[in-house]
Amino acid sequence: MTILTSQNPGRTLGAETARSAHGTTPVRTTVSVIGVGYLGAVHAASMAELGHEVIGLDVDVDRVGALNDGRAPFHEPGFEEILRRGRDRDLLRFTTDYAELAKVDVHFLGLGTPQRADGNGADLTYLQAAVDALCEVLPARDGAPTLVVGKSTVPAGTARMLADQLEQIDGVRLVWNPEFLREGFAVKDTLAPDRLVYGVRDPEDVEETEQVVGMLDAVYAQILERGTTRLVMGYEAAELVKVSANAFLATKISFINAISEMCEATGADVTDVARAIGMDDRIGVKFLRAGVGFGGGCLPKDIRAFMASAEDLGIGESLAFLREVDAINERRRARVVDLAAEMLGGLEGRRVTVLGAAFKPDSDDVRDSPALDVACRLRTAGAAVTVTDPEALGGVEKRVPGMPTEADLDEALRGAELVLLLTEWGQYKELDPARVRELVADARIIDGRNVLEPRQWREAGWEVRSLGRP
Numbered sequence: 001m002t003i004l005t006s007q008n009p010g011r012t013l014g015a016e017t018a019r020s021a022h023g024t025t026p027v028r029t030t031v032s033v034i035g036v037g038y039l040g041a042v043h044a045a046s047m048a049e050l051g052h053e054v055i056g057l058d059v060d061v062d063r064v065g066a067l068n069d070g071r072a073p074f075h076e077p078g079f080e081e082i083l084r085r086g087r088d089r090d091l092l093r094f095t096t097d098y099a100e101l102a103k104v105d106v107h108f109l110g111l112g113t114p115q116r117a118d119g120n121g122a123d124l125t126y127l128q129a130a131v132d133a134l135c136e137v138l139p140a141r142d143g144a145p146t147l148v149v150g151k152s153t154v155p156a157g158t159a160r161m162l163a164d165q166l167e168q169i170d171g172v173r174l175v176w177n178p179e180f181l182r183e184g185f186a187v188k189d190t191l192a193p194d195r196l197v198y199g200v201r202d203p204e205d206v207e208e209t210e211q212v213v214g215m216l217d218a219v220y221a222q223i224l225e226r227g228t229t230r231l232v233m234g235y236e237a238a239e240l241v242k243v244s245a246n247a248f249l250a251t252k253i254s255f256i257n258a259i260s261e262m263c264e265a266t267g268a269d270v271t272d273v274a275r276a277i278g279m280d281d282r283i284g285v286k287f288l289r290a291g292v293g294f295g296g297g298c299l300p301k302d303i304r305a306f307m308a309s310a311e312d313l314g315i316g317e318s319l320a321f322l323r324e325v326d327a328i329n330e331r332r333r334a335r336v337v338d339l340a341a342e343m344l345g346g347l348e349g350r351r352v353t354v355l356g357a358a359f360k361p362d363s364d365d366v367r368d369s370p371a372l373d374v375a376c377r378l379r380t381a382g383a384a385v386t387v388t389d390p391e392a393l394g395g396v397e398k399r400v401p402g403m404p405t406e407a408d409l410d411e412a413l414r415g416a417e418l419v420l421l422l423t424e425w426g427q428y429k430e431l432d433p434a435r436v437r438e439l440v441a442d443a444r445i446i447d448g449r450n451v452l453e454p455r456q457w458r459e460a461g462w463e464v465r466s467l468g469r470p
């Protein structure tokens with residue numbers, strides 16, 4: 001099999017409109033990004049940052065308006081700067097009109113693939129609708145080389161199905177190029193990724209593969225020139241790389257959370273265990289932070305879609321372990337609520353302050369957020385909950401109308417009978433236990449992310465409970 005690496009980049013197609021992967025002449029490619037949600041908006045601004053001429057397309061008129069005004073529709077460090085720079089340099093604009101894509105050489109598909117309403121599988125409706133709409137404008141290119149690049153997270157088999165549709169149009173080719181960006185580090189992860197993965201129709205077809213690889217290399221030339229490894233493989237492998245990576249990360253978190261349950265039963269400290277096992281570089285310390293578990297718009301829905309995909313293939317048992325990964329994760333949320341009830345001797349009417357609503361720090365994303373889920377459960381159990389978060393309260397109000405929120409941290413803490421730290425924002429990690437004690441009614445805290453120093457808080461008079469720590 002031919003493995004093309006970044007050291008062996010393929011021939012550059014459309015070289016007159018692109019920066020050559022081999023180095024020297026910086027020439028611009030016209031690029032579209034269809035679907036400018038989190039992934040797509042960051043990708044569009046990043047492509048402009050690389051010097052390409054970019055049109056972002058979305059059906060959401062408000063989002064397109066905000067982006068054209070240089071306003072980030074979500075909190076992501078560094079994003080608004082590159083958005084504005086792209087706008088100021090006249091390299092970046094946003095539209096709702098597919099007709100404006102007719103002249104574009106490279107189209108990225110950044111559509112969301114949420115969990116289906118009727119089950120665990122991925123909902124491909126938005127992606128399919130975008131490809132259908134694109135197929136209406138591509139024939140206008142009269143056979144000029146045109147690359148469509150899939151970035152959405154999809155079940156294996158999707159790329160080949162879409163390629164069969166797109167490649168009926170003269171000059172059009174599809175590459176599947178999964179995205180590994182993390183919220184909070186999205187700009188860095190896009191412009192300086194750990195690796196680039198290109199899925200192609202048939203890696204054995206050297207000539208065809210070199211053509212499509214060369215075209216995408218031209219777009220990513222500056223990234224490749226920094227020595228980033230680029231791996232070329234079949235469509236299905238590329239699709240599986242993405243979902244396997246997320247499944248592995250979810251498994252790693254649930255693994256340490258299962259160990260955390262063992263720690264609770266035996267009196268051990270899970271942070272000691274994680275630190276020590278993480279020093280084995282076959283294991284590695286990253287993603288071994290025990291606590292209230294994983295959430296967000298990716299890990300939870302991706303493991304469920306992965307299981308659904310295995311079931312569709314008739315090999316459900318292969319990924320059945322992910323059901324347990326999901327169950328461990330859910331159990332941590334229930335455990336925090338039980339701990340709260342235990343500490344307060346019942347939740348009814350008790351004043352509880354939840355620190356954090358975002359699914360992780362440096363994000364305003366509350367999709368499947370463990371913090372917000374726990375806040376909802378506490379409220380359902382009758383507690384008088386106040387949620388605070390430096391960035392995500394707008395999202396809370398939209399997702400859980402009526403959830404009491406307080407933007408001011410001191411105000412949120414005032415009068416609390418129990419504080420729960422559920423998203424590890426820097427300002428929560430640095431709270432001074434003596435000062436906070438002045439604000440609360442009772443000095444009780446649950447550290448749902450294992451980021452506080454329990455001894456320091458206990459010395460300041462607090463009752464401290466953690467997940468997996470004595």
Ligand code: UGA
Nearest residue numbers: 179180181182183253287288289293294295296298359360
């Ligand atoms: C995740 C992956 O990390 C990205 O590589 C991937 O590109 C992205 O999904 C995606 O598919 O688009 P993200 O959802 O931004 O990125 O969040 P993560 O940093 O993976 O964190 C996920 C959740 O796990 C958070 O709720 C976080 O608090 C939790 N977590 C993380 C833990 O509970 N413990 C840890 O040790 C690490």
